[in-house]
Amino acid sequence: MFTILFRTIVLYLLVVISMRLMGKKQIGEMEPFELAIAIMISELASLPMQDTRVSIIHGVIPIITLLMMQTLMGLCQLKSEKMRLLFNGRPSILIEKGELNLKELKNEKFNMNDLIEELRMQGYYNLADVEYAILETSGQLSVIPKTESAPVTRADLKIKSTQDTLPITLVLDGKVNSKNLIKAEKTEDWLYNMLKKNSISSTKDILIAILDAKGKFYYQLKEKSN
CATH class of the missing domain: 3.30.240.20 (bsu07140 like domains)
Structure with a gap:
């Protein structure tokens, strides 16, 4: 019993430290490779906890190895835009200049109901109010409204302005x-x-x-x- 308790405490602390070193992103904001590593770490930690016949070292070494790989990939992405594109991919523009990009919607398997739901969650109820909708590599949807439909609209204040574009x-x-x-x-x-x-x-x-x-x-x- 004390053996299981000890192994559980050690592996729990190791997983918490690993997640802490990976950064402060929420699960929904993780990039694909980060989410894959998080899942693998949780699986590796659970095996030695459940089966005392499995050496605790067989859980510790793979977890540390994955943590080192994640750190190395993170550093590579900081230094190289190509590496970042390789691991994370590119953001997908689902709405561009007020027009739906059907090709990107199909590629991302993002149907119209999903898109409209995401827009509603961000406070945009009409497609006509959206200039750009971008599906980020984390799976989050970023919305750039049409200038006249932005909060405290310039149209209401009768201020002429040019349309914002993508940075x-x-x-x-x-x-x-x-x-x-x-x-x-x-x-x-x-x-x-x-x-x-x-x-x-x-x-x-x-x-x-x-x-x-x-x-x-x-x-x-x-x-x-x-």
């Missing part, structure tokens, strides 16, 4: 994303002029630089933020 990442961890520059209809000369204007000597000093939803250049340096 575009230009530099990540010191590396320039050439594809996104083309997508934003910007050149590397424009980017370096923006760096010069903000007294930044090199892209290597930048943690992240984006063209935000209003078309403004925003950046944060690796040591200090703007």
Whole structure:
């Protein structure tokens, strides 16, 4: 009895520490590989608890190994956008410029009832009020409303405004994303002029630089933020 109690306490503490080291994301916000590791850790911990014939080491070593793999993959994703796309995939735009993207809905096996339910949960009851709906890699739905339908609407205040667009990442961890520059209809000369204007000597000093939803250049340096 005391053996089972001891094994349960040790494995419980190990699982709690592992989950803590994985970060503070809620289960619904975990990326696919993070959720897979969490499930595997729980299974590995339950076997030595239930069967005393299984050595506790046979549960501890795989859990530590999975934790090390998760940490390594997390570091790789911080440094490489390609690795992040490989493990997490890309967000899917289900509604783009007010139009349903049927191809993405089909690819993500996301039916209309699911989409409408998710929109209702975020306070949008009409498809006509939505400019963009993005299914994030965590499974959460992000919604960008049409400008005139946003809370405290500009239409009500009779203020003319331009439609917000999707933010575009230009530099990540010191590396320039050439594809996104083309997508934003910007050149590397424009980017370096923006760096010069903000007294930044090199892209290597930048943690992240984006063209935000209003078309403004925003950046944060690796040591200090703007």
